[in-house]
Amino acid sequence: MTETNAPQKRSVPLWAQVTIWVVLVGLLALVGFGLNRASNPMAEIGKPVPDFDLVYFEGYEYNETKEMKLSDLQGKIVVINIWASWCKPCEQEAPDLEEAWQLYKDSDDVVFIGVDYVDTPEGAFGYLKKFGISFPNAPDLQSNISSILNRQMGVPETYLIDREGVLRQIKIGPFSSVAEIQAFIANAE
Template sequence: MTEQTNIEKKGVALWVQIVVWVFIVGLLALVGFGLNKARNPMAALNEPVPDFDLVYYEGYEYKDTPQMKLSDFRGKVLVVNIWASWCKPCEQEAPDLEEAWQLYKDGDDVVFVGVAYVDTPAGSSQYLKKFNITFPNAPDLQSNISSILNRQMGVPETYFIDREGILRHVKIGPFGSVNEIQKVIEGIQ
């Protein structure tokens, strides 16, 4: 035998509900705004690469200028190689990159820039000396450059930017030969 009893359920006050919802919506808006602000603009294939600047390692400057801005390289093909001293596949392509740089450096039409991704200054210095790298190199402070270039997998990754500052080719992983690097550059020129 059951008896139905009416239990009066006390609801949450309307003003409390409003305050809670306003707080939650405000918090989500704040998080969204913060994430959007923290995010760098990203490059996409066949799109202009957002401008960025780098401060070169001492001894690895381009034409004796201590820093570079991407927009300064308009009119030249820019090859940006992202590497790290702790990355074994980077060692595989380092001699090829240097050899390719030797082919283009006098022409002043193609510029190579190495960007050391999350590396120590000592590690970077050892690596550059080990492979006799002579093209300009700079650290990727706070991973800003790899973020702007939309690094996809890891290191090494190489980005080919044409004379108008448009990203034309992305090589993920190490190059197999100097010829492979030349082919990509010739395709852009």
């Protein structure tokens, strides 16, 4: 009785249903493919760091080499410090980093590399000059390096890579002394 009184539902034609599903699945596939292509490989502690390019600031090259890859430094302990001129905690550790670099630079076993994260040229060079930084420094072009290193919180952050190119430790925030930097580097031995 009730069945006969109920209004008859008109179903969406099959061709329309198929078209809608094809379009939706196609869009999802496109978005997924795009996201997959855009995502960088990321570093993890205990695993080799994916390779990336370094294009040094003029006057802050490594052994007078303007461009190089991280893999070119295999066999050395690499300390990568991410900083920015607008970052106040970075200023706190800058003199200590330079002092520590002076202790290691002649050994040619440990390399310090500063990576300037999202900065202006004026700000970057002003900062390097202000703190008398002499170790190699490069801009983080398109935030590619910090993205590969899987930057955790912000700046400063420091990454320790051992002689085999494996990420050993991450320091989030500024170092408070030269001794702390030395202890950090000792973890790569």
